Amino acid sequence: MKLKEFDFDYPYEKNEDYIQSLLDDGYEYLQATKKDYEKNHKASRINFRMQTRCITAFVERLVEKVNTPNFWKILINCGSNIEKNENKVVGGVYEVDYELNIEEFMYLSDIEKKMMTLQVLKETVIKVFEELQIDSTDFEKACEQIKNCNYKNEWIWKKKKNKNFIAEIVLVHEVKTAQIFLRIYKNKEYIREFEILSTYPDEFYFSQYLGRIKWVDDKTVAIEQKNGINYLLIDINRGIIKDWSEKE
Template sequence: MILKEFGLDLPYQTEKDKIEEIMYEKNLSHEEATRYDYEANWKQKRRVFSLETRCITSMFERLFSKFNTVDCRKIIVECVDKVDDERILNFSGVYTVQVKFSFDKFIVCNDRDKKNRALNLLMEGIEKINIEKKWENTTFEDVYNKIIRLDYKNEWMWGKTLKSPKKDKIAVVLCQHEVKEMSIFIVLKDMQGIELERKKIITELPDEFAYAKHLGKIKWVSDNEVRLYNKKGTQSWSYLR
């Protein structure tokens, strides 16, 4: 298998006293009370954590080199209040490992500190796996160090550069993946590659499932107007100069 995906998760952990209190107050079975607790008190926290750490895990994936393994295609680091399972579990090629973490401390951090914390949580989990599986750690450390050198800025040019009809300038699509949002720009450059101007055309949730659908193709519709079309071709965003 080829390892190429990484994620951080905030798995639901039940609290016996809380579940019993919900059972008593709402006259619910244990299963119903557990489901109620997850929906009311955990589901949104888990979603926020996933969104706010995705900029770093996706950056790690983008910079990560090909890595062959016996049986792992993805690593999920479970961030928990209390590590109650030291094992590295394998579910159909997905390794999961637990690390100690406080969501309450994480959520009040500024965006830069959240990026730093996310990267270190990911590496903590990876290092646990490296020790047990005896993997070569250099590949992971190189990505870790590169993210720091890039100042945690997960941005890249999507697609190919496109010359204008008069061939006097080019257009590119720039993606900036931050903690709380994904920003997509159309950037104009001269023929030497010097940036002339840019325009933010899309702001989306910081997750591929939200923004990838917008990245279909870029096209000059005149010498002064360039458009980005979504994958279905049903929507477009214009940069008119």
């Protein structure tokens, strides 16, 4: 099996005082824990996973697929009160527990979050590889490459040339946002750029916009969504002339 993904999670940590207050109000225990999860944990879980994604996605892009015995993903479960259980494989996902104060993590600056994410990821994955006798050379090189570029996850999705210009779709994947830009070059000289999307830092939200790019005429670029239906038109002098949501 090929290892393709790395990810973080923040499993449910109960707020016992809140649960008890609900029990005192007549809630059943299962109802109380469900309400506690929705009110006190769900948003933190989503935010933590999203704010680590810029680094995990960066590593996935740089590391060649690794052969594993029986898993395609390594999932690191984090939390202050996490029980360090024996590592296990569930549905092809290798789960590892790691003690981390999520509240303190969320107060870090963006660059500190990137550094902490890479540190925990590197420490955990190398330990897993050592236990399973998997070569970690490529993975460690990828981690060093991320450090050397100051943790900036920026890359070219696609490019297209015409007679005079080059159009590039560039993705900038940060801790709290993912932005897509169209950059224009003439004879390899940078001319200008246009921001065409800013959204959540997760592929679920931005990958749908990463479709084909083509020149409609000498100075107009079309960027299609993956569905091949919705598209954006940009005049390289005037900017966006048709938004994603506009009908023909």
